[in-house]
Amino acid sequence: MTVDTHPPASARTRRLTHFRPDQLAWLALALTLAVLIIAPLSMLVVKSFTDGTTGGFTLENYVTAYGRARHVQALWNTLVMGLASTVLAVLLAVPTAWACTRTNMPGRTFVRIALFGSFLMPPYLTGVGWILLAGPNAGFINQAWTALTGLEAPLVDIFTFSGLVLVMGLSTFFTIFILVSAAFELLSTEMEDAANILGAGVFRTAFKITLPMAMPTILGSALLTFLVSIALYGVPALISIPARYPVVVIQLAEFFSFPVRIEVAAAYSIPLLGITIGLLLLQRRVLGRKGYTAVGGKGGERRVTDLGAWKWAVFGYVMLVVLLAVAMPLLVLIMAAFSHSWVSGLSLENLTLEHFRYVLFEHSSSQRALITSVATGAAAATLAISLALSISYVVQRRLLPHAGVLAFLCMSPFVIPGIVLAIGFYAVYALPPVGLYGTYIILILAFTTRFLPIAYTTSTNGVRAINPEMEEAVRILGGGQFTAIRKVVAPLLKRTLASGWILIFVPAAQELSTAVFLVGPHTRVVSVVLLDMSEEGTFERLAALGSVLLLIIATIVLIGVKLLGRDFMLRRS
Amino acid sequence: MNGLVLKDLGRRFGAVDAVKDVNIELQAGEFLSLLGPSGCGKTTTLRMIAGFLAPTSGSIILDGVEVSSPRGSLPPEKRGMSMIFQSYAIWPNMTVAQNVAFGLNLRKLDKAEIRRRTGEMLEAVRLNALADRYPSELSGGQQQRVALARALVIRPKLLLLDEPLSNLDASLREDMRFEIKRIHDEFRITSVYVTHDQSEAMVTSDRIAVINQGRVEQIDTPYEIYTKPRTRFVAGFIGRTNQITGRRGAQGVDFAGFTLPGAAFTGSEPDVFISVRPQSLHLSAEEPVTDNALKLKGTIAGRAFLGETWDYVFRSDAGLELRITARPHEVYALGAPVWARASSDQVVQIL
Amino acid sequence: MTLIQRLMPATGLAVLGLLLPASILQAQDLTATEAALYEAAQSENGVTWYTSQLTTEQAEQVCALFSERYEGVGCFPVRANGSSTLQRVVQEIQAGAVQGDVVSTNGVSDFEEFKSLGGLAQYRPENLSGMEPSLAALNDSDGYYFVSGTSPFGFVYNTEIVAPEDVPTSWNDLTDPRWRDQIAIAHPGFSGSAGQWAIAMDRLYGEAFFQGLAANDPQIGRSIADGYTLVTTGERSLTVTSLALGRDAMRDGKPVDLVVPEEGMFLPPSAAAVLADAPNPNSARLFAEFLASAEFSEWLASMGRNPLRTDVSTPEGVPDLTEVNVITVSVAESLENQQRVVEMFRDIFGI
Known part of the structure; x- marks a missing residue:
């Protein structure tokens, strides 16, 4: 009786005679999404065809945006960089995920916790860390190289294409790691045993059985990473200008400088939007409707593979990943934060608390920015998770006709690069008649929109886990829909709520791409202040402020993890 | 209420x-x-x-x-x-x-x-x-x-x-x-x-x-x-049964190897369906003497002993196969010639 | 300051206690205009100052001085590079949502843009009467903006890397292949003063200069302060930057020295203006008066920079602007060439 258990349009007939307040509430959700997503996006499209001075229709913006070889080059560069950093991210993430979930490599728990640090660390701080490590002359690695070999030529140079790709890959691989780990964990050992019995060794089994089984997840998460990396602003702002490797986000920023050409920026970002949508459609076609969570077979025993002596080789590789992604950049940042001058390295006379004093008590923007970042991050997380929960509930329970449209809208910010979203938001809400420029509201709304897909995915998983019969039991006993939500759904979703909140809060409190065009003088968030500091080269202060932000976020996450149990995102229960 | x-x-x-x-x-x-x-x-x-x-x-x-x-x-x-x-x-x-x-x-x-x-x-x-x-x-x-x-x-x-x-x-x-x-x-x-x-x-x-x-x-x-x-579906869905198709003829309704009087059946379609439960059918080695609605000669085509009952597959000389449930002591060898019978009140017309 | 007070009441009060006697003293030498503005500014929310003219730390110092002099009037510096500041102010003017009160950048032509958008208030600070005439000539004749600083550009180099005999002498030395991988510059599309400098270089040496510079693969930052840090840390050995920043570094004991190229030092004047829709108009005008005041010029001098006023003497070791070769770019030249030069730069350097 599976066909008729959840009829697709149960609400429709009810609505005809009983138009109740709860349905008004569902309609309000649709309106909210229109405000958050449809309006900015359609404004972006409209602006791209609008003459900035006359307000009439024009194609001139596209000519300006794509009329120069350099601008087209930036688009091409972006794709190349995105592809290269995605490949790197996969190479970093997949073996690590395999080692942590399917093998007896030592220190698996340590690795998971250490890599969690890479989730807490925003890309631009990883970038700054690597500038300190691999600046061509003064970078620690090159200093050590020169000291060791006497050679003047730098060993590594972060201000190059490969440097850019390295930082990008290190900043984004965690998503792949987490998703692929989850997929590996769902695989039954019996699949591997079957191959072993037929005579396949450990690595052969990994390549022939384990890897292909997780392939949909790997491809899906890689695509996600690609989309994230082509839209990331912080890392290119730090590295791609000195590396002279122009990319789309930098070009977009140029359209926002003298003279400010929002219309051209809009026109320039449309293809980016097209590429993202196209790739997602392609993925859907290739993988079928299963998406990137497709790993069949829950059942079966799960047991780790004994790697024998190889486990130390694997351990070595995984440690390298931990070092590159977390330990080294974090260490140099902390060191810089406590140093008079970061180049001088570790010594007692170089030690100082001066920078912390400066950012905490003297520099008026940083104090305010710390509060703004945490507050807007928390507000956006709360808003996004409430909205997403409501919508995934409506969608899962089919309370509204065409609920699928709401679901689609919720996921659509996925395909909108942060900086493009910011331009759309700016065009609709910053300018009169709305005039939200420089308010916290516009930041919170933009962050909410940006992280709605994460919220929606988490919420949907949570709602899906609640059997609709739980609520029907309330209804039939005499309670309304809202009673069911209040007494049953909400209490059962507490965990989902909390873990979703953390998953959004962390990136929202560090968000840069969306913030960069939307902050006002009094609503600057830490990421923007850090970016401004980076252009003055005051890395010590930047490191101090970055460390304070990391500390605050880590504390909040730790409290959450304490409440939720340690494995809320490291392992699926 | x-x-x-x-x-x-x-x-x-x-x-x-x-x-x-x-x-x-x-x-x-x-x-x-x-x-x-x-x-x-x-x-x-x-x-x-x-x-x-x-x-x-x-x-x-x-x-x-x-x-x-x-x-x-x-x-x-x-x-x-x-x-x-x-x-x-x-x-x-x-x-x-x-x-x-x-x-x-x-x-x-x-x-x-x-x-x-x-x-x-x-x-x-x-x-x-x-x-x-x-x-x-x-x-x-x-x-x-x-x-x-x-x-x-x-x-x-x-x-x-x-x-x-x-x-x-x-x-x-x-x-x-x-x-x-x-x-x-x-x-x-x-x-x-x-x-x-x-x-x-x-x-x-x-x-x-x-x-x-x-x-x-x-x-x-x-x-x-x-x-x-009342219907073929109900007969088949509730318990096991033998469904037999017959055709209206001059003397009554003709089934494979036996004929039942036409007056016992409603409707006017040429095809007539009946249901006979396996336990309504009885086996005997000798030709039954009583006047039965259904009486067929054949052999045992299959059997399984279920403890409380025997489950026989009977095949009539005309090729009609029937499932018949018998008590444990009614033992017939595979291939043995037997008679199957059912009284008229056990034969139910279905639609 | 209000934030400090909110965060740390004890510290805030202590700071206030220290400032109080000074402000009482200084209150006496306020001009009538200043006194009136001060009075009116009391009920406002302090001044928000968009600036690319100074580093964050210097801007904080200036603000502290201002708030010290005008107790109760807050000052919030928002420091960013020239193009970000330009972008922000234009955005605000176009959006009709002006949040800043005063803006100052190193690109005088920026102010023509603001002016053409109707974003500036006509306010000629009274204190401008004391301004050095050569600088006063650069003030907007319509009274929309005025000079708020000068930061002569030259070379700053790292003395540990560059031998005395290798020190460059001409701007054109930047195209000499021996400086390959050694130079740091700011991107004219991001830094206002670098933009002005590029216009001057274009006038002097044309496109070939940029071709040669590009061949030397300089590291390109978003602000002139970036290149300066690169040289003090030894990441690069030579940069084009504000000589005053170089003097700051020398004073801090960093291994750097400065050179003025023989063609003359490049002089990008910084300008300041009050925004038309400033949310705190009186505080804004009071701050404008402050920028033109002797106290601000004294601070400039104390930082090793050229003062703006005749009544403040140029600090020792700093060349008097009236006595050395100076390259300047007029507003008209800037407006005419800026976009072309920046585009050329972008095309040549590929970024």
């Missing part, structure tokens, strides 16, 4: 009729089963009764008031019914007692009354010792009884049960059938029970409605359904 009437009830999903032209009248205190295979529309019917789903045609009348029609439906919370779900739907965030008291709390009864009735009901389902446990600490059967208690404590006009035993293991399922029967006998609450398991329906029900492809094939007492199936 005076009664529930389903009148020409129908429900379409897209181009598919999940339920069509269902007419059922339920008396107060009656226990009715909706029996049918997966996807036959029985759950859809139940959900329309509950108010979770609106009909696309026809109506549902409860106590003389129309509660569902294509023009709209009274929401479930206003119908005063209870339901037991396939998944039990016990709320994991509440204790056993809180689960049971929930409906009473919604009715804003006073505290003492709620406590008293909850206690009584837990007693009735023998769960009073577990009142403060959480559902995750209960076994499947205990959860089932919580669901039962929660549904009954509000003294519903109508109790709906949606395959409530399908998640239990076999022996527990058998116990719970009688438990449900016992509780129904104790409270006399009008009940509609959805199941695909004929023995569940037989044990618990006053009447059974057999549903196939969205239509009611037959509504009758379990005995009538079994002994007098």
Whole structure:
């Protein structure tokens, strides 16, 4: 009786005679999404065809945006960089995920916790860390190289294409790691045993059985990473200008400088939007409707593979990943934060608390920015998770006709690069008649929109886990829909709520791409202040402020993890 | 509760009729089963009764008031019914007692009354010792009884049960059938029970409605359904049977190897269908002397000993195969020549 | 300051206690205009100052001085590079949502843009009467903006890497292949003063200069302060930057020295203006008066920079602007060439 258990349009007939307040509430959700997503996006499209001075229709913006070889080059560069950093991210993430979930490599728990640090660390701080490590002359690695070999030529140079790709890959691989780990964990050992019995060794089994089984997840998460990396602003702002490797986000920023050409920026970002949508459609076609969570077979025993002596080789590789992604950049940042001058390295006379004093008590923007970042991050997380929960509930329970449209809208910010979203938001809400420029509201709304897909995915998983019969039991006993939500759904979703909140809060409190065009003088968030500091080269202060932000976020996450149990995102229960 | 009437009830999903032209009248205190295979529309019917789903045609009348029609439906919370779900739907965030008291709390009864009735009901389902446990600490059967208690404590006009035993293991399922029967006998609450398991329906029900492809094939007492199936579907779905096709001829209706008098059959189509239960057929080594409606000569084509009975496959000389159940001492060898017979009152015409 | 007070009441009060006597003293030498503005500014929310003219730390110092002099009037510096500041102010003017009160950048042509958008208030600070005439000539004749600083550009190099005999002498030395991988510059599309400098270089040496510079693969930052840090840390050995920044570094004991190229030091005047829709108009005008005051010029001198006023003497070791070769770019030249030069730069350097 599976066909008729959840009829697709149960609400429709009810609505005809009983138009109740709860349905008004569902309609309000649709309106909210229109405000958050449809309006900015359609404004972006409209602006791209609008003459900035006359307000009439024009194609001139596209000519300006794509009329120069350099601008087209930036688009091409972006794709190349995105592809290269995605490949790197996969190479970093997949073996690590395999080692942590399917093998007896030592220190698996340590690795998971250490890599969690890479989730807490925003890309631009990883970038700054690597500038300190691999600046061509003064970078620690090159200093050590020169000291060791006497050679003047730098060993590594972060201000190059490969440097850019390295930082990008290190900043984004965690998503792949987490998703692929989850997929590996769902695989039954019996699949591997079957191959072993037929005579396949450990690595052969990994390549022939384990890897292909997780392939949909790997491809899906890689695509996600690609989309994230082509839209990331912080890392290119730090590295791609000195590396002279122009990319789309930098070009977009140029359209926002003298003279400010929002219309051209809009026109320039449309293809980016097209590429993202196209790739997602392609993925859907290739993988079928299963998406990137497709790993069949829950059942079966799960047991780790004994790697024998190889486990130390694997351990070595995984440690390298931990070092590159977390330990080294974090260490140099902390060191810089406590140093008079970061180049001088570790010594007692170089030690100082001066920078912390400066950012905490003297520099008026940083104090305010710390509060703004945490507050807007928390507000956006709360808003996004409430909205997403409501919508995934409506969608899962089919309370509204065409609920699928709401679901689609919720996921659509996925395909909108942060900086493009910011331009759309700016065009609709910053300018009169709305005039939200420089308010916290516009930041919170933009962050909410940006992280709605994460919220929606988490919420949907949570709602899906609640059997609709739980609520029907309330209804039939005499309670309304809202009673069911209040007494049953909400209490059962507490965990989902909390873990979703953390998953959004962390990136929202560090968000840069969306913030960069939307902050006002009094609503600057830490990421923007850090970016401004980076252009003055005051890395010590930047490191101090970055460390304070990391500390605050880590504390909040730790409290959450304490409440939720340690494995809320490291392992699926 | 005076009664529930389903009148020409129908429900379409897209181009598919999940339920069509269902007419059922339920008396107060009656226990009715909706029996049918997966996807036959029985759950859809139940959900329309509950108010979770609106009909696309026809109506549902409860106590003389129309509660569902294509023009709209009274929401479930206003119908005063209870339901037991396939998944039990016990709320994991509440204790056993809180689960049971929930409906009473919604009715804003006073505290003492709620406590008293909850206690009584837990007693009735023998769960009073577990009142403060959480559902995750209960076994499947205990959860089932919580669901039962929660549904009954509000003294519903109508109790709906949606395959409530399908998640239990076999022996527990058998116990719970009688438990449900016992509780129904104790409270006399009008009940509609959805199941695909004929023995569940037989044990618990006053009447059974057999549903196939969205239509009611037959509504009758379990005995009538079994002994007098009206259609080929009912005959085949309820118990095992031998279905034989015959053709009207000059002397009566001709079957493979035997003829029955035409007067015994209704209708005028050339083809006539009959059902003969395996235990209505008897085997003998000698030609039977009594005047039987059905008498055939043949051999034993297959056999299996089931302990309490023999299960024989009889093949007549004309090639007709019949399943025949015999008592343990009636032993016939494979290939042995035998006679099969059945009296005329055991031969049922089906449509 | 309000934030400090909110965060740390004790510290805030202590700071206030230290400032109080000074402000009482200085209150006496306020001009009538200043006194009136001060009075009116009391009820406003302090001044928000968009600036790319100084580093964050210097801007904080200037603000502290201002708030010290005009107790109770807050000052919030928002430091960013020239193009970000330009972008922000234009955005605000176009959005009709002006949040800043005063803006100062190193690109005088920026102010023509603001002016053409109707974003500037016509306010000629009274204190401009004391301004050095050669600088006063650069003030807007319509009174929309005025000079708020000068930061002569030259070379700053790292003395540990560059031998005395290798020190460059001409701007054109930047195209000499021996400086390959040694140079740091700011991107004219991001840094206002670098933009002005690029216009001057284009006038002197044309496109070939940029071709040669590009061949030397300089590291390109977003602000001139970036290149300066690169040289003090030894990441690069030679940069084009504000000589005053170089003197700051020398004073701090960093291994750097400065050179003025033989063609003359490049002089990008910084300008300041009050925004037309400033939310705190009186505080804004008071701050404008402050920028033109002797106290601000004294601070400039104390920082090793050229003062703006005749009544403040140029600090020792700093060349008097009236006595050395100076390359300047007029507003008209800047407006005419800026976009072309920046585009050329972008095309040549590929970024």
